[in-house]
Amino acid sequence: MAMLELQDVHVKYGAVEALKGVTLEVNEGEIVTLLGANGAGKTTTLRTISGLLRPSAGRILFEGRPIDQMPAHEVLGIGVGHVPEGRRVFPRMSVQENLEMGAYQRKGGNKEVMQRVFELFPVLSERKSQEGGTLSGGEQQMLAIGRALMSRPRLILLDEPSMGLAPLIVAKIFEIIAEINDDGTTVLLVEQNAAQALKLAGRGYVLETGSIVMSDDAATLLSDDRVRAAYLGEDIGAA
Amino acid sequence: MSNPTLERGETPGPGSRLPWHRNEDYRRMFSLLMVGLVVALMTGPSGNRDHPTDGFTGSWFHPRVLLFLGAAAAIGVLMTLYDRSKGAGRRNPLQPVIAPITAVRDRMTSQPLLRYSVYAAILVFAVLYPMTLTPFWQRVLVDQIGVYVLLALGLNIVVGLAGLLDLGYIAFFAIGAYTTAYFTGKLPVAPPFTLNPFEVVPIAILATLVAGVLLGGPTLRLRGDYLAIVTLGFGEIVRILAVNGDAFFGTNVTNGPRGAVGIPHPSIHAFGINYDWTLKSLPYYYLLLVLVVGLLIAFNRLENSRVGRAWTAIREDEVAAAASGVPTVKYKLMAFAIGASTSGFAGVLYASKVGFISPDNFLLLFSLLVVTMVIFGGMGSLPGVVLGAAVLQWMPQVLRGKVPPEDRYIYFGALLILMMIFRPQGLLPSRRRSRELKLSEEGLGGADSLGATPGTTS
Ligand SMILES: Nc1ncnc2c1ncn2[C@@H]1O[C@H](COP(=O)(O)OP(=O)(O)OP(=O)(O)O)[C@@H](O)[C@H]1O
Ligand SMILES: [Mg+2]
Numbered sequence: 243m244a245m246l247e248l249q250d251v252h253v254k255y256g257a258v259e260a261l262k263g264v265t266l267e268v269n270e271g272e273i274v275t276l277l278g279a280n281g282a283g284k285t286t287t288l289r290t291i292s293g294l295l296r297p298s299a300g301r302i303l304f305e306g307r308p309i310d311q312m313p314a315h316e317v318l319g320i321g322v323g324h325v326p327e328g329r330r331v332f333p334r335m336s337v338q339e340n341l342e343m344g345a346y347q348r349k350g351g352n353k354e355v356m357q358r359v360f361e362l363f364p365v366l367s368e369r370k371s372q373e374g375g376t377l378s379g380g381e382q383q384m385l386a387i388g389r390a391l392m393s394r395p396r397l398i399l400l401d402e403p404s405m406g407l408a409p410l411i412v413a414k415i416f417e418i419i420a421e422i423n424d425d426g427t428t429v430l431l432v433e434q435n436a437a438q439a440l441k442l443a444g445r446g447y448v449l450e451t452g453s454i455v456m457s458d459d460a461a462t463l464l465s466d467d468r469v470r471a472a473y474l475g476e477d478i479g480a481a
Numbered sequence: 482m483s484n485p486t487l488e489r490g491e492t493p494g495p496g497s498r499l500p501w502h503r504n505e506d507y508r509r510m511f512s513l514l515m516v517g518l519v520v521a522l523m524t525g526p527s528g529n530r531d532h533p534t535d536g537f538t539g540s541w542f543h544p545r546v547l548l549f550l551g552a553a554a555a556i557g558v559l560m561t562l563y564d565r566s567k568g569a570g571r572r573n574p575l576q577p578v579i580a581p582i583t584a585v586r587d588r589m590t591s592q593p594l595l596r597y598s599v600y601a602a603i604l605v606f607a608v609l610y611p612m613t614l615t616p617f618w619q620r621v622l623v624d625q626i627g628v629y630v631l632l633a634l635g636l637n638i639v640v641g642l643a644g645l646l647d648l649g650y651i652a653f654f655a656i657g658a659y660t661t662a663y664f665t666g667k668l669p670v671a672p673p674f675t676l677n678p679f680e681v682v683p684i685a686i687l688a689t690l691v692a693g694v695l696l697g698g699p700t701l702r703l704r705g706d707y708l709a710i711v712t713l714g715f716g717e718i719v720r721i722l723a724v725n726g727d728a729f730f731g732t733n734v735t736n737g738p739r740g741a742v743g744i745p746h747p748s749i750h751a752f753g754i755n756y757d758w759t760l761k762s763l764p765y766y767y768l769l770l771v772l773v774v775g776l777l778i779a780f781n782r783l784e785n786s787r788v789g790r791a792w793t794a795i796r797e798d799e800v801a802a803a804a805s806g807v808p809t810v811k812y813k814l815m816a817f818a819i820g821a822s823t824s825g826f827a828g829v830l831y832a833s834k835v836g837f838i839s840p841d842n843f844l845l846l847f848s849l850l851v852v853t854m855v856i857f858g859g860m861g862s863l864p865g866v867v868l869g870a871a872v873l874q875w876m877p878q879v880l881r882g883k884v885p886p887e888d889r890y891i892y893f894g895a896l897l898i899l900m901m902i903f904r905p906q907g908l909l910p911s912r913r914r915s916r917e918l919k920l921s922e923e924g925l926g927g928a929d930s931l932g933a934t935p936g937t938t939s
Contacts, residue, residue, distance in 0.1 A: 389801075
């Protein structure tokens with residue numbers, strides 16, 4: 243049984259249907275990437291999984307449990323972490339306070355997890371008392387990921403973690419995603435940066451205007467002509 | 482000393498060579514003189530309908546014009562001198578007053594003994610001082626200051642902590658007051674049983690709590706400005722219902738614009754205590770004092786609890802808060818409900834103290850006034866909002882008889898403007914809020930729709 247299953251999920255913003263029947267699954271331990279052009283519905287998909295949006299039809303199961311009607315804090319409570327698009331850190335809380343917010347629902351100590359987050363992101367431990375809003379873009383992204391890890395999720399949803407970051411930082415963040423996955427956290431990664439995402443992931447889905455149009459092993463997608471043309475910016479005709 | 486390039490927000494030092502019209506000192510002097518002139522004209526004898534400019538022609542040669550212009554010039558010179566004495570730093574003429582207060586506050590956080598002594602001193606003062614006042618000031622202390630301190634404390638939860646701009650806050654005050662009138666049998670519709678105002682308190686709190694949730698429920702998905710507009714509408718709806726409620730489907734429910742008269746004073750006859758509040762203000766003052774102290778303790782604990790952390794998170798970034806597992810809807814509703822019921826409670830006390838209520842007590846102006854108090858005192862800061870409410874309610878009373886009544890709000894406005902220029906974070910800001918403001922000045926994230934916008938200070 244898959245860890246996360248979306249079955250024919252529809253989502254509407256008012257009269258506009260942003261997701262027109264999305265079906266996908268993520269198995270325990272995998273890194274799965276969800277690719278798609280701007281406006282394809284990637285963010286919508288993640289927000290629906292994490293309970294920030296309600297599907298108008300379809301079902302979402304996490305470890306066999308329906309979660310499509312659950313409020314966001316409950317979805318987080320059963321093990322789904324979400325790093326929203328656009329590095330949303332609490333700008334006026336310190337790094338430490340930001341991380342503590344991530345463990346808001348957890349009772350008892352969170353020393354160990356925080357220790358692990360600081361191991362993954364040594365920059366953050368150097369800047370514990372600095373305010374979130376004054377961190378650099380890359381540091382903010384790390385903080386946002388760190389904060390999501392504080393709830394000890396078993397599945398983490400990452401929405402374009404590489405957006406607006408320099409190639410070197412992107413590589414670093416992707417390394418850390420691999421490390422998080424090694425720790426036993428399953429990853430669903432939304433990316434524009436298709437080449438790198440497909441190298442990191444085991445499998446991938448391609449979303450186009452609200453529908454899944456392709457799904458396959460990452461390696462297969464990486465060599466697929468249509469993917470290369472549309473998402474890797476390669477000119478197939480000239481090749 | 483001299484700055485070859487002038488950076489944003491920096492005052493050019495005295496040695497900098499800018500053309501005179503770009504020099505901050507001249508610019509400031511010019512603005513001050515213009516403000517002085519406008520205030521002088523507006524506070525002058527007014528013209529009449531047939532000769533609207535009479536007021537102006539009279540005013541031009543009035544010594545008051547010179548007085549105001551002189552005062553403006555003096556303020557300008559003082560500010561310039563102050564800048565020079567400090568070099569080209571931040572100019573804030575209030576600094577000498579603020580610095581010692583801030584120092585005491587900082588030490589209070591680290592030294593519990595000092596903290597409790599300061600609290601005790603304030604409490605002793607608050608208990609003893611009002612006894613020395615004239616009955617007029619004792620009444621001001623209750624009807625104007627005490628009631629609004631309660632209102633400001635309640636709104637501080639909504640605006641200051643949860644960051645939800647509520648512009649219809651006075652509606653809950655109205656609901657509390659009308660509930661009192663109803664259950665004491667002073668509305669045209671008879672209640673099922675009549676109660677003493679004290680016994681109305683739980684009913685009024687419940688009623689406003691429900692009203693708060695009813696308003697909150699459908700509107701909490703709105704943000705910032707939209708929420709402000711909807712709550713503003715709600716406030717007006719409640720007031721207009723009160724005005725037109727004298728012909729509510731043919732029955733007179735609220736007595737319309739005439740309102741309710743003869744609402745009884747509260748009394749206690751329980752636990753071996755027998756006490757009747759009367760027309761005297763002082764006993765109400767002590768009742769309010771107990772309540773305010775109780776609320777201060779309760780709200781302080783709330784602010785430093787999980788709930789307070791949730792509110793901070795929601796205020797800073799709602800999406801991030803939701804993604805961190807904060808049940809945002811629940812906590813926003815909670816803020817609304819707590820604020821509303823505090824307001825309703827204040828309504829009961831006001832109605833039974835004054836004995837008379839009408840829709841005119843619940844104008845939009847009063848909602849705005851409470852918001853102003855919270856901002857003026859320091860959003861999110863308990864001592865701040867108490868002081869803010871007290872100062873802003875005290876000031877018009879001091880001006881009473883000293884300036885023409887129609888000019889009072891000009892002075893009020895001038896005070897607010899000065900405050901926004903020199904101390905936008907409020908009289909006694911909360912630490913986090915001051916940081917937020919400082920950051921937004923540096924252009925890092927606006928201090929949300931409720932904070933000051935960047936660039937208001939230099
Ligand atoms: N709050 C909203 N109200 C109305 N329409 C929305 C809303 N949010 C998204 N949409 C629309 O839904 C569609 C999918 O948006 P979504 O944000 O999921 O795209 P995306 O794949 O994440 O794009 P990007 O790569 O640019 O982040 C778009 O057409 C968008 O305009
Ligand atoms: Mg997106």
